[in-house]
Amino acid sequence: MKLQLAIDLEDVQGAIALIEKTKDSIDIFEYGTPLVINFGLEGLQKIRETFPDITLLADLKIMDVASYEVGQAFKYGADITTILGVAEDQSIQDAVKAAHEAGKELLVDMIGVRDVATRAREIDAFGADYISTHTGYDLQALGQDPFEEFSVIKANVTNTKTAIAGGIKLAAADEIKAANPDLLIIGGAIATVDDPTAAAAEFKKVLG
Numbered sequence: 001m002k003l004q005l006a007i008d009l010e011d012v013q014g015a016i017a018l019i020e021k022t023k024d025s026i027d028i029f030e031y032g033t034p035l036v037i038n039f040g041l042e043g044l045q046k047i048r049e050t051f052p053d054i055t056l057l058a059d060l061k062i063m064d065v066a067s068y069e070v071g072q073a074f075k076y077g078a079d080i081t082t083i084l085g086v087a088e089d090q091s092i093q094d095a096v097k098a099a100h101e102a103g104k105e106l107l108v109d110m111i112g113v114r115d116v117a118t119r120a121r122e123i124d125a126f127g128a129d130y131i132s133t134h135t136g137y138d139l140q141a142l143g144q145d146p147f148e149e150f151s152v153i154k155a156n157v158t159n160t161k162t163a164i165a166g167g168i169k170l171a172a173a174d175e176i177k178a179a180n181p182d183l184l185i186i187g188g189a190i191a192t193v194d195d196p197t198a199a200a201a202e203f204k205k206v207l208g
């Protein structure tokens with residue numbers, strides 16, 4: 001199981017400091033959607049220049065103009081970018097093609113998808129690299145978590161690697177182990193605690 005740290009609530013210097021503190025324990029660093037909105041892809045580029053060798057995911061949550069936007073993520077230093085599962089089939093197919101032609105990877109975020117089983121089978125057939133269940137902050141606030149939907153996704157894909165995200169804490173270690181995703185995406189439980197180095201190391205020790 002790979003561990004991805006989602007960096008959502010920092011500025012670019014804060015993101016750099018967080019990467020420095022956690023890089024011994026983290027496999028993939030996510031330049032989160034709020035950073036994309038606040039600092040653009042120039043912020044991503046600065047992180048890439050600072051850390052040439054880390055694996056970087058740009059969480060663009062693409063909805064349209066897929067080939068162009070996927071290309072921009074990679075031009076500014078990403079190794080992986082994201083498109084929404086609710087986007088048009090054509091957009092997801094274009095995004096997969098653009099990512100693979102660039103020798104990079106695409107993650108499909110299933111946030112907001114209603115018929116998860118059917119869409120998971122379709123995403124699998126499109127050849128995406130990762131498919132992620134994602135309980136967003138707005139539903140986390142209502143007490144929801146991603147584990148039930150994750151099991152539906154896992155049961156409906158054969159080739160696509162699975163990822164899980166949405167308010168996950170280390171207290172859920174047993175559920176995480178049972179779910180056994182290829183990629184575990186953690187934001188606040190590492191990024192917003194007093195000692196991110198220790199929190200990341202603990203996740204790696206228990207689950208990595």
Ligand SMILES: O=C(CO)[C@H](O)[C@H](O)COP(=O)(O)O
Binds near residue numbers: 007033059134166186
């Ligand atoms: O994509 C996101 C929000 O849209 C977050 O990066 C993702 O939910 C992981 O963060 P957290 O563990 O804090 O929920």
